[in-house]
Amino acid sequence: MAAASQRKPATLQFFLSAFVVLWLIAAAFPFIWTLWGSFKVELDFFSISDWTNAITGERTQTTHGSPFTDAGYYGAWIQEEFWRNVLNTTLVCIFVVATSLTIGTLGGYALSRSGYKYVFWLLIIALIFRAMPPITLVSGYLPVFFDWNVWGFLPTAIIVLVAINQPFTLWMLHSFFEGIPKELDESAKVDGCTQFQAFRQVIIPVMWPGVVTTGLFSFLLAYNDFAVTSMVLAEQNRTMVPAIAAFLGTTYTEGNVMFAVAAVVSATAPLFILVMFFQRQIVSGLTAGAVKG
Amino acid sequence: MKHKTLFWFFLPTGLAMLIFIAAPIVSVVMQSVFLPHEAVFVEVENCGPFGCKTETTIDQEATALLKKEAPLGRFAGLEVYFDRGHLAVSEVAEAWRTSDGLGEFFGELRDLPFYRAMAFTLTYTFVCTPLLIILGFAIAVAVNSLHRHLKGLVIFFSLLPMIVTPLVGSLILFWMIDSRGILGNFISYLANDPDLSLKASTPLVWISLIVYGIWSSAPFAFVVFYAGLQTVPQDTLESAQIDGATRWQQIRFVVIPYIMPLVTFVALIQLMDNFRVLEPIIGFNAEAHATSLSWIVLNDLGGETRQLGAAATTSVLTLLGVAILLSPVLVRTWRDFRGRT
Numbered sequence: 001m002a003a004a005s006q007r008k009p010a011t012l013q014f015f016l017s018a019f020v021v022l023w024l025i026a027a028a029f030p031f032i033w034t035l036w037g038s039f040k041v042e043l044d045f046f047s048i049s050d051w052t053n054a055i056t057g058e059r060t061q062t063t064h065g066s067p068f069t070d071a072g073y074y075g076a077w078i079q080e081e082f083w084r085n086v087l088n089t090t091l092v093c094i095f096v097v098a099t100s101l102t103i104g105t106l107g108g109y110a111l112s113r114s115g116y117k118y119v120f121w122l123l124i125i126a127l128i129f130r131a132m133p134p135i136t137l138v139s140g141y142l143p144v145f146f147d148w149n150v151w152g153f154l155p156t157a158i159i160v161l162v163a164i165n166q167p168f169t170l171w172m173l174h175s176f177f178e179g180i181p182k183e184l185d186e187s188a189k190v191d192g193c194t195q196f197q198a199f200r201q202v203i204i205p206v207m208w209p210g211v212v213t214t215g216l217f218s219f220l221l222a223y224n225d226f227a228v229t230s231m232v233l234a235e236q237n238r239t240m241v242p243a244i245a246a247f248l249g250t251t252y253t254e255g256n257v258m259f260a261v262a263a264v265v266s267a268t269a270p271l272f273i274l275v276m277f278f279q280r281q282i283v284s285g286l287t288a289g290a291v292k293g
Numbered sequence: 294m295k296h297k298t299l300f301w302f303f304l305p306t307g308l309a310m311l312i313f314i315a316a317p318i319v320s321v322v323m324q325s326v327f328l329p330h331e332a333v334f335v336e337v338e339n340c341g342p343f344g345c346k347t348e349t350t351i352d353q354e355a356t357a358l359l360k361k362e363a364p365l366g367r368f369a370g371l372e373v374y375f376d377r378g379h380l381a382v383s384e385v386a387e388a389w390r391t392s393d394g395l396g397e398f399f400g401e402l403r404d405l406p407f408y409r410a411m412a413f414t415l416t417y418t419f420v421c422t423p424l425l426i427i428l429g430f431a432i433a434v435a436v437n438s439l440h441r442h443l444k445g446l447v448i449f450f451s452l453l454p455m456i457v458t459p460l461v462g463s464l465i466l467f468w469m470i471d472s473r474g475i476l477g478n479f480i481s482y483l484a485n486d487p488d489l490s491l492k493a494s495t496p497l498v499w500i501s502l503i504v505y506g507i508w509s510s511a512p513f514a515f516v517v518f519y520a521g522l523q524t525v526p527q528d529t530l531e532s533a534q535i536d537g538a539t540r541w542q543q544i545r546f547v548v549i550p551y552i553m554p555l556v557t558f559v560a561l562i563q564l565m566d567n568f569r570v571l572e573p574i575i576g577f578n579a580e581a582h583a584t585s586l587s588w589i590v591l592n593d594l595g596g597e598t599r600q601l602g603a604a605a606t607t608s609v610l611t612l613l614g615v616a617i618l619l620s621p622v623l624v625r626t627w628r629d630f631r632g633r634t
Contacts, residue, residue: 013438017435019431019432020432027451027453031457031465034465046473048473102305103306104306106306109302116299124623128619129315131565131618131619131622132615133611133612135590135591136611137314138590139324139593139594140605142599160313164313164314166310166314169306195294220456226458226571241458245575248578267458271453271458275456279445282452282456
């Protein structure tokens with residue numbers, strides 16, 4: 001819309017810019033505010049007397065001798081051992097992303113290379129599975145997990161998250177592989193490769209952009225999950241999100257809200273960095289589904 | 294690709310989905326129609342190996358035998374579905390008979406947990422979805438008019454509310470609207486009521502949850518619409534302009550019809566996602582004022598008394614709701630498929 005004939009009158013441009021600024025404030029300000037406030041004491045972040053205390057850190061000054069304090073972070077990471085939860089989340093994310101990409105790539109590639117009718121039905125079933133709220137599936141797992149004594153461990157949660165991830169991974173990778181010309185692996189097969197060799201030698205080298213995008217969304221699903229991890233993991237194996245939820249129960253009574261604030265900021269930071277580096281892939285992943293329908 | 298090769302390639306992912314998605318759905322349905330074996334306990338008392346004694350013990354043998362005969366538990370049919378915790382058929386009928394007027398009837402329904410959750414879930418779903426589409430579209434149009442160097446920056450910050458963990462995002466907002474937080478302070482200043490607390494009144498809690506819902510999902514609509522706007526054919530816009538269409542008319546009669554398929558796409562995805570609303574209720578600590586179907590399941594599953602049967606029944610009802618919301622998507626996909634072949 002950059003054509004000269006489309007140039008907008010100044011007032012309209014002003015209103016549009018003002019609207020964008022308003023939205024930016026709504027989108028970004030809560031994060032900045034919470035990041036700033038996480039270095040204060042509770043009486044500043046939740047100030048009864050004067051809200052500007054949260055900016056200047058008046059009480060923090062009197063308590064800790066400086067307008068900034070890492071007491072919240074110390075309390076969360078060391079005292080409440082939040083580092084364990086961070087470690088668990090790291091493990092869960094690495095294994096979920098690696099596994100679901102491995103099996104999802106094979107499946108998505110195979111579906112994109114065969115024109116059978118039932119492939120469509122497989123994709124439809126995957127779409128239905130994608131719509132199932134994870135929490136309803138969890139109530140199906142629990143009795144079995146209790147019976148088999150596998151409840152509470154990280155591998156259990158990892159396998160469940162991989163499976164819940166599959167429908168989405170399959171859809172994304174399927175539509176991505178559709179975009180890679182069939183002639184590539186066809187010609188490799190003519191030269192005497194088996195299907196798997198063709199996949200390994202010809203497709204794997206060119207599939208990374210799609211795999212990275214899909215992997216990002218797998219990562220987000222594993223990282224952000226609450227329903228599965230909070231129900232399937234035992235207390236000592238909790239990942240970050242259920243740990244934060246558990247903080248809420250204890251901190252409101254003990255007055256350690258700042259621990260939860262620090263934990264929340266710690267959990268947001270990796271996502272922040274992720275968006276910074278992979279903004280383009282995230283946007284393309286979000287729109288890929290829309291364009292394909 | 295041969296059927297056999299396809300089979301081996303698809304096996305791992307197919308197996309994962311079969312075991313961890315398809316099987317649990319079956320398991321949930323089974324759990325919802327069979328009551329667990331605690332019921333055996335009562336029957337053992339009746340048949341009376343310790344007949345005259347008043348003490349109550351579990352007859353291990355009989356329990357084991359019954360368990361062996363009926364490993365799924367006691368068949369209860371739709372009993373759990375109709376009890377007070379779920380569809381509450383008799384309570385609804387009672388309310389219908391005794392209450393004068395619809396207002397009182399709905400008032401009584403609101404005391405039943407399932408209908409209370411349903412009321413919030415549906416309100417949340419059907420209020421959030423249209424509003425976030427409108428907001429997302431407005432942002433997309435506004436951002437599209439910016440200088441291209443600014444666009445990347447705006448998109449970066451816009452993605453944050455959507456990317457961030459839902460529980461974390463809702464906590465961040467919740468702490469701000471706390472009566473001692475910055476927004477809570479500001480709102481009570483605006484309302485000129487120092488004791489105003491957003492957490493205390495049901496309508497205000499609902500509104501803040503819906504605001505969270507819009508805030509966290511509008512970026513998705515924005516990104517999709519923004520991508521759509523890049524592909525609007527310029528010549529159509531120009532000819533509309535030559536024909537004397539105003540800016541608003543161009544949007545109304547060229548842009549909106551062009552991106553209508555995207556609007557449908559966003560609406561369908563968001564209806565399904567909003568229907569499973571769970572994390573904001575926990576983050577906002579709002580279960581006293583608002584519950585959702587997912588929250589009931591979580592609540593039944595967690596805690597000391599894991600009420601698996603009750604949770605399974607609510608899960609099945611939730612799945613039915615999802616199925617209803619999903620059916621238009623399926624019809625659409627089917628039509629696309631038919632159109633392509």
